[in-house]
Amino acid sequence: MSTIRLRLPQLGFEKNADASRTFVFKSEFRGVVNLVGSDEQYMQSVEKGVAFIQNGQAKKIVLSRIVLFPHQGLTPEGIFNLLNEKFPDAAVFAFTDENNAHWIGATPELLFQKRGNSYSTISLAGTRKAGTQEEWGVKEQEEQRLVTEFIQEELKSIGAANILCNELHTRNAGSIEHLCNEISFNYEGDWKDVMNTLHPTPAVCGMLREQAKRIIEDLEIHDREYYTGLIGIEQGDNADVYVILRCLKYSERMLHVFVGAGITEGSVPAFEARETRWKADSLTNVIF
Numbered sequence: 001m002s003t004i005r006l007r008l009p010q011l012g013f014e015k016n017a018d019a020s021r022t023f024v025f026k027s028e029f030r031g032v033v034n035l036v037g038s039d040e041q042y043m044q045s046v047e048k049g050v051a052f053i054q055n056g057q058a059k060k061i062v063l064s065r066i067v068l069f070p071h072q073g074l075t076p077e078g079i080f081n082l083l084n085e086k087f088p089d090a091a092v093f094a095f096t097d098e099n100n101a102h103w104i105g106a107t108p109e110l111l112f113q114k115r116g117n118s119y120s121t122i123s124l125a126g127t128r129k130a131g132t133q134e135e136w137g138v139k140e141q142e143e144q145r146l147v148t149e150f151i152q153e154e155l156k157s158i159g160a161a162n163i164l165c166n167e168l169h170t171r172n173a174g175s176i177e178h179l180c181n182e183i184s185f186n187y188e189g190d191w192k193d194v195m196n197t198l199h200p201t202p203a204v205c206g207m208l209r210e211q212a213k214r215i216i217e218d219l220e221i222h223d224r225e226y227y228t229g230l231i232g233i234e235q236g237d238n239a240d241v242y243v244i245l246r247c248l249k250y251s252e253r254m255l256h257v258f259v260g261a262g263i264t265e266g267s268v269p270a271f272e273a274r275e276t277r278w279k280a281d282s283l284t285n286v287i288f
Contacts, residue, residue: 023234024095026225029064029213030224031224032223033222036065049061058206062203062216063260065260067276069280083104087108105244107247109243112241113240114191116237117188120183121184122181124171124178125140125178126178128140148181155185159189164183164185165181173246195230195241227244259276259277
Protein backbone atom coordinates (compact mmCIF):
# COMPACT_ATOMS: atom_id res chain seq x y z
CA MET A 1 0.00 0.00 0.00
CA SER A 2 1.20 3.50 -0.81
CA THR A 3 1.72 6.27 1.70
CA ILE A 4 -1.58 7.25 3.30
CA ARG A 5 -2.52 10.90 3.02
CA LEU A 6 -4.69 11.83 5.97
CA ARG A 7 -5.84 15.27 7.05
CA LEU A 8 -7.48 15.27 10.46
CA PRO A 9 -10.05 17.99 11.24
CA GLN A 10 -8.84 18.49 14.80
CA LEU A 11 -5.26 19.18 13.68
CA GLY A 12 -6.13 21.23 10.62
CA PHE A 13 -3.27 19.98 8.44
CA GLU A 14 -2.40 17.02 6.28
CA LYS A 15 -0.36 14.16 7.67
CA ASN A 16 2.00 12.10 5.51
CA ALA A 17 3.09 9.63 8.14
CA ASP A 18 4.98 6.40 7.71
CA ALA A 19 3.09 3.11 7.65
CA SER A 20 4.08 2.22 11.22
CA ARG A 21 1.91 5.07 12.54
CA THR A 22 -0.79 5.41 9.87
CA PHE A 23 -3.05 2.45 9.13
CA VAL A 24 -5.95 1.33 6.96
CA PHE A 25 -8.09 -1.75 7.59
CA LYS A 26 -10.51 -3.32 5.13
CA SER A 27 -14.20 -3.86 5.82
CA GLU A 28 -15.25 -7.20 7.24
CA PHE A 29 -17.93 -7.56 4.56
CA ARG A 30 -16.77 -9.48 1.50
CA GLY A 31 -18.38 -10.13 -1.87
CA VAL A 32 -17.75 -9.73 -5.59
CA VAL A 33 -15.48 -6.78 -6.40
CA ASN A 34 -17.08 -4.01 -8.50
CA LEU A 35 -20.48 -5.70 -8.65
CA VAL A 36 -22.82 -2.73 -9.09
CA GLY A 37 -26.57 -3.10 -8.59
CA SER A 38 -29.47 -0.93 -9.75
CA ASP A 39 -31.94 1.08 -7.66
CA GLU A 40 -34.44 -1.74 -8.15
CA GLN A 41 -32.02 -4.39 -6.89
CA TYR A 42 -31.19 -2.26 -3.86
CA MET A 43 -34.87 -1.78 -3.05
CA GLN A 44 -35.41 -5.53 -3.28
CA SER A 45 -32.59 -6.07 -0.77
CA VAL A 46 -34.12 -3.46 1.55
CA GLU A 47 -37.50 -5.19 1.32
CA LYS A 48 -35.90 -8.51 2.29
CA GLY A 49 -33.99 -6.81 5.10
CA VAL A 50 -37.19 -5.29 6.53
CA ALA A 51 -38.77 -8.76 6.48
CA PHE A 52 -35.83 -10.18 8.48
CA ILE A 53 -36.25 -7.41 11.04
CA GLN A 54 -40.02 -7.85 11.28
CA ASN A 55 -39.41 -11.55 11.91
CA GLY A 56 -37.25 -10.62 14.91
CA GLN A 57 -33.90 -11.63 13.40
CA ALA A 58 -32.33 -8.17 13.97
CA LYS A 59 -33.26 -4.69 15.15
CA LYS A 60 -31.37 -2.85 12.41
CA ILE A 61 -29.17 -3.66 9.44
CA VAL A 62 -27.08 -1.40 7.22
CA LEU A 63 -27.22 -2.20 3.52
CA SER A 64 -24.65 -0.66 1.20
CA ARG A 65 -24.37 -0.24 -2.55
CA ILE A 66 -22.07 1.21 -5.20
CA VAL A 67 -23.15 4.13 -7.40
CA LEU A 68 -21.16 4.84 -10.58
CA PHE A 69 -20.24 8.25 -11.98
CA PRO A 70 -17.95 9.13 -14.91
CA HIS A 71 -14.94 10.98 -13.53
CA GLN A 72 -14.96 13.47 -16.41
CA GLY A 73 -11.20 13.67 -16.59
CA LEU A 74 -10.62 14.50 -12.93
CA THR A 75 -7.51 12.96 -11.33
CA PRO A 76 -7.28 11.33 -7.88
CA GLU A 77 -5.05 14.22 -6.80
CA GLY A 78 -7.63 16.73 -8.00
CA ILE A 79 -10.45 14.96 -6.16
CA PHE A 80 -8.41 14.80 -2.95
CA ASN A 81 -7.71 18.54 -3.14
CA LEU A 82 -11.40 19.34 -3.70
CA LEU A 83 -12.51 17.24 -0.73
CA ASN A 84 -9.75 18.71 1.40
CA GLU A 85 -11.05 22.18 0.61
CA LYS A 86 -14.78 21.51 0.91
CA PHE A 87 -14.94 19.25 3.99
CA PRO A 88 -12.94 21.00 6.76
CA ASP A 89 -14.75 19.06 9.51
CA ALA A 90 -14.09 15.61 8.03
CA ALA A 91 -11.05 13.34 7.95
CA VAL A 92 -9.92 13.60 4.32
CA PHE A 93 -7.80 10.74 2.98
CA ALA A 94 -6.24 9.17 -0.10
CA PHE A 95 -4.33 5.93 -0.56
CA THR A 96 -3.60 3.31 -3.21
CA ASP A 97 -4.66 -0.24 -2.38
CA GLU A 98 -2.94 -3.57 -3.05
CA ASN A 99 -4.39 -3.60 -6.61
CA ASN A 100 -3.14 -0.06 -7.35
CA ALA A 101 -6.68 1.35 -7.19
CA HIS A 102 -7.00 4.88 -5.78
CA TRP A 103 -9.28 5.46 -2.79
CA ILE A 104 -10.28 8.99 -1.83
CA GLY A 105 -12.79 10.17 0.75
CA ALA A 106 -13.90 12.62 3.42
CA THR A 107 -15.38 10.73 6.35
CA PRO A 108 -17.26 12.47 9.18
CA GLU A 109 -17.44 9.28 11.26
CA LEU A 110 -15.01 9.37 14.17
CA LEU A 111 -14.70 5.95 15.78
CA PHE A 112 -12.73 7.54 18.60
CA GLN A 113 -10.08 10.08 19.46
CA LYS A 114 -7.58 9.19 22.21
CA ARG A 115 -5.56 11.71 24.19
CA GLY A 116 -3.73 9.81 26.88
CA ASN A 117 -6.43 7.90 28.78
CA SER A 118 -9.20 10.31 27.73
CA TYR A 119 -11.35 9.28 24.79
CA SER A 120 -14.13 10.86 22.77
CA THR A 121 -16.42 9.32 20.18
CA ILE A 122 -19.67 10.14 18.39
CA SER A 123 -22.92 8.32 17.81
CA LEU A 124 -24.06 9.26 14.30
CA ALA A 125 -27.17 8.01 12.50
CA GLY A 126 -30.22 9.20 10.60
CA THR A 127 -29.89 11.13 7.34
CA ARG A 128 -31.80 13.94 5.66
CA LYS A 129 -31.06 16.83 3.31
CA ALA A 130 -29.36 19.78 4.98
CA GLY A 131 -31.64 22.67 5.88
CA THR A 132 -34.79 20.58 6.32
CA GLN A 133 -37.21 22.43 8.61
CA GLU A 134 -39.35 19.50 9.76
CA GLU A 135 -38.67 17.57 12.94
CA TRP A 136 -36.66 14.36 12.68
CA GLY A 137 -38.86 11.33 12.02
CA VAL A 138 -39.48 8.46 14.43
CA LYS A 139 -37.45 6.06 12.24
CA GLU A 140 -34.34 8.28 12.32
CA GLN A 141 -34.62 8.95 16.07
CA GLU A 142 -34.95 5.23 16.79
CA GLU A 143 -31.96 4.46 14.59
CA GLN A 144 -29.90 7.04 16.50
CA ARG A 145 -31.01 5.72 19.89
CA LEU A 146 -29.90 2.19 18.99
CA VAL A 147 -26.44 3.40 17.98
CA THR A 148 -25.99 5.48 21.15
CA GLU A 149 -27.09 2.67 23.48
CA PHE A 150 -24.83 0.18 21.70
CA ILE A 151 -21.75 2.38 22.17
CA GLN A 152 -22.45 2.96 25.86
CA GLU A 153 -23.05 -0.73 26.59
CA GLU A 154 -19.95 -1.86 24.71
CA LEU A 155 -17.78 0.67 26.56
CA LYS A 156 -19.11 -0.58 29.87
CA SER A 157 -18.26 -4.16 28.86
CA ILE A 158 -14.53 -3.39 28.61
CA GLY A 159 -14.40 -1.37 31.81
CA ALA A 160 -14.48 2.20 30.47
CA ALA A 161 -15.11 4.80 33.16
CA ASN A 162 -16.76 8.22 33.36
CA ILE A 163 -18.94 7.63 30.30
CA LEU A 164 -20.73 10.89 29.48
CA CYS A 165 -23.17 11.49 26.62
CA ASN A 166 -24.17 14.97 25.52
CA GLU A 167 -27.60 16.02 24.25
CA LEU A 168 -28.87 14.86 20.87
CA HIS A 169 -28.29 17.42 18.12
CA THR A 170 -28.16 17.75 14.34
CA ARG A 171 -24.74 17.61 12.69
CA ASN A 172 -24.14 18.99 9.20
CA ALA A 173 -22.17 16.95 6.66
CA GLY A 174 -22.24 19.09 3.53
CA SER A 175 -25.49 18.68 1.60
CA ILE A 176 -26.88 16.22 4.18
CA GLU A 177 -27.13 16.13 7.97
CA HIS A 178 -27.33 13.49 10.69
CA LEU A 179 -28.44 13.05 14.27
CA CYS A 180 -25.46 13.04 16.63
CA ASN A 181 -24.50 12.42 20.25
CA GLU A 182 -20.97 13.06 21.47
CA ILE A 183 -19.65 10.62 24.07
CA SER A 184 -16.55 10.92 26.27
CA PHE A 185 -14.96 8.31 28.55
CA ASN A 186 -11.73 7.13 30.18
CA TYR A 187 -9.97 3.85 29.48
CA GLU A 188 -6.70 2.56 30.94
CA GLY A 189 -6.10 -0.38 28.57
CA ASP A 190 -4.88 -0.74 24.98
CA TRP A 191 -6.69 1.55 22.54
CA LYS A 192 -7.01 -1.38 20.15
CA ASP A 193 -9.43 -2.94 22.66
CA VAL A 194 -11.69 0.07 22.16
CA MET A 195 -11.33 -0.20 18.39
CA ASN A 196 -12.20 -3.90 18.30
CA THR A 197 -15.08 -3.45 20.74
CA LEU A 198 -16.83 -0.60 18.94
CA HIS A 199 -16.25 -1.67 15.34
CA PRO A 200 -18.24 -2.47 13.30
CA THR A 201 -20.74 -0.06 14.84
CA PRO A 202 -24.51 -0.16 14.30
CA ALA A 203 -24.00 2.76 11.92
CA VAL A 204 -22.23 0.48 9.42
CA CYS A 205 -23.48 -2.97 10.45
CA GLY A 206 -26.62 -3.01 12.59
CA MET A 207 -28.03 -4.56 15.76
CA LEU A 208 -27.78 -7.06 17.15
CA ARG A 209 -24.33 -7.10 15.60
CA GLU A 210 -23.80 -10.80 14.86
CA GLN A 211 -27.33 -11.26 13.55
CA ALA A 212 -27.02 -8.13 11.41
CA LYS A 213 -23.70 -9.38 9.99
CA ARG A 214 -25.29 -12.62 8.84
CA ILE A 215 -28.17 -10.81 7.14
CA ILE A 216 -25.83 -8.38 5.37
CA GLU A 217 -23.68 -11.24 4.11
CA ASP A 218 -26.83 -12.85 2.75
CA LEU A 219 -28.20 -9.72 1.04
CA GLU A 220 -25.09 -7.82 -0.12
CA ILE A 221 -23.44 -9.39 -3.14
CA HIS A 222 -20.77 -6.76 -3.77
CA ASP A 223 -17.49 -6.38 -1.87
CA ARG A 224 -17.32 -3.36 0.42
CA GLU A 225 -13.52 -3.51 0.13
CA TYR A 226 -12.33 -0.52 2.21
CA TYR A 227 -15.76 1.08 2.63
CA THR A 228 -16.75 0.79 6.34
CA GLY A 229 -13.18 -0.22 7.17
CA LEU A 230 -10.94 1.94 9.37
CA ILE A 231 -8.29 4.59 8.81
CA GLY A 232 -6.24 6.35 11.46
CA ILE A 233 -2.96 7.43 12.95
CA GLU A 234 -1.14 6.71 16.22
CA GLN A 235 1.27 9.29 17.64
CA GLY A 236 2.72 8.56 21.07
CA ASP A 237 -0.13 8.42 23.61
CA ASN A 238 -2.60 9.78 21.04
CA ALA A 239 -4.65 8.00 18.41
CA ASP A 240 -7.32 9.10 15.93
CA VAL A 241 -9.43 6.38 14.28
CA TYR A 242 -12.13 6.99 11.67
CA VAL A 243 -14.64 4.74 9.93
CA ILE A 244 -14.20 4.92 6.15
CA LEU A 245 -17.43 6.43 4.87
CA ARG A 246 -18.22 9.00 2.15
CA CYS A 247 -15.56 7.49 -0.08
CA LEU A 248 -14.95 6.40 -3.65
CA LYS A 249 -12.68 4.15 -5.64
CA TYR A 250 -11.20 5.67 -8.78
CA SER A 251 -11.03 3.47 -11.87
CA GLU A 252 -9.90 4.21 -15.42
CA ARG A 253 -13.29 5.56 -16.49
CA MET A 254 -15.58 5.65 -13.47
CA LEU A 255 -15.86 6.70 -9.86
CA HIS A 256 -17.23 3.87 -7.68
CA VAL A 257 -19.00 5.73 -4.86
CA PHE A 258 -19.80 3.54 -1.83
CA VAL A 259 -22.89 4.45 0.20
CA GLY A 260 -25.33 2.77 2.58
CA ALA A 261 -28.49 3.25 4.62
CA GLY A 262 -29.69 2.03 8.00
CA ILE A 263 -32.68 -0.30 7.64
CA THR A 264 -35.21 -0.67 10.46
CA GLU A 265 -38.70 -2.11 10.78
CA GLY A 266 -40.20 1.13 9.49
CA SER A 267 -37.96 1.49 6.42
CA VAL A 268 -39.54 2.18 3.02
CA PRO A 269 -37.37 0.73 0.21
CA ALA A 270 -37.84 3.70 -2.15
CA PHE A 271 -36.91 6.15 0.63
CA GLU A 272 -33.77 4.19 1.52
CA ALA A 273 -32.69 4.12 -2.15
CA ARG A 274 -33.24 7.88 -2.25
CA GLU A 275 -31.13 8.32 0.88
CA THR A 276 -28.21 6.45 -0.72
CA ARG A 277 -28.49 8.73 -3.76
CA TRP A 278 -28.37 11.78 -1.48
CA LYS A 279 -25.23 10.42 0.17
CA ALA A 280 -23.57 9.78 -3.19
CA ASP A 281 -24.54 13.29 -4.32
CA SER A 282 -23.06 14.81 -1.15
CA LEU A 283 -19.68 13.63 -2.45
CA THR A 284 -20.05 14.05 -6.21
CA ASN A 285 -21.68 17.50 -6.02
CA VAL A 286 -18.47 18.75 -4.42
CA ILE A 287 -16.28 16.98 -6.97
CA PHE A 288 -18.18 18.20 -10.02
